[in-house]
Amino acid sequence: MIGEEEKVMTAPAAGSVPPLVAGQTYQEMKVGSVFRxxxxxITETDLVLFRQLVGVSEPLFMDAEHARSVGYTGRLIPGMMVFSYAEGLVLQTNVLHGTGMAFMQTDLSISAPVYVGDTLxxxxxxxxxxxxxxxxxxVVTTRNTVHNQRDEVVLTYNPVRLIRGGE
Structure with a gap:
């Protein structure tokens, strides 16, 4: 009870229910705004499944001894997988849910290796x-920097997206 009255839940009128989650319009995406x-x-299973899905059969990603022999210290993750997981993390924020229309272009720079067990x-x-x-x-451009668990930047990309406008 709230005070002396009970709170009564009623069904909303038809057509008045907002969408569960709405992404931001391009007008809401203000230059300088930042989110994490x-x-x-990234697990060993993630690596195995991604390799199989995409067909990445490079020894660097399949043979830990080979990777060590060329200077890496663990099970190496392909850069394309890091980029894919980064995009998945961005989409999971729902910032683009229902408003994103197209991924138009990007540039991409890998600055450090990512290993099985790293957290991005x-x-x-x-x-x-x-x-x-x-x-x-x-048209919205962002600078996306991918960080590992030590807050080191491992990958940077600058996607250009087509985003719906507000009404």
Missing amino acids: TPART TVVVEVTESRPASRGNRG
Whole structure:
């Protein structure tokens, strides 16, 4: 009970229920805004499944002794897998849920190795947000830096996305 009255739950009127989760419009993605994704630890199983799914059969990712012989200290994760997991972490924030329209381009730089057992998180900073040439949409560029558990930057990429506009 709240005070003397009971709180009564009633069903909302038809059509008045907002979506469960709505992403940000390009107008809401302000230049300079920053957020960090949740973290994700990369496991041996993740590596094996990704290798099989994509067909990566390079000895660096299959043979720990070979990787050690060329200077690595553990089970190495392919850069394309780090990028894929980083994008998954960004999408799990729901910032783009229902508003993201297209991944248009990116550049990518790998700055440190990632190993099985490393935990990754992504820091996303909006660097540009502008209206598109037509329609109610915009072009948003972010700087995404992928950090390991020691907060070392292991990968950086700058995706350009087409994002819906507000009403």
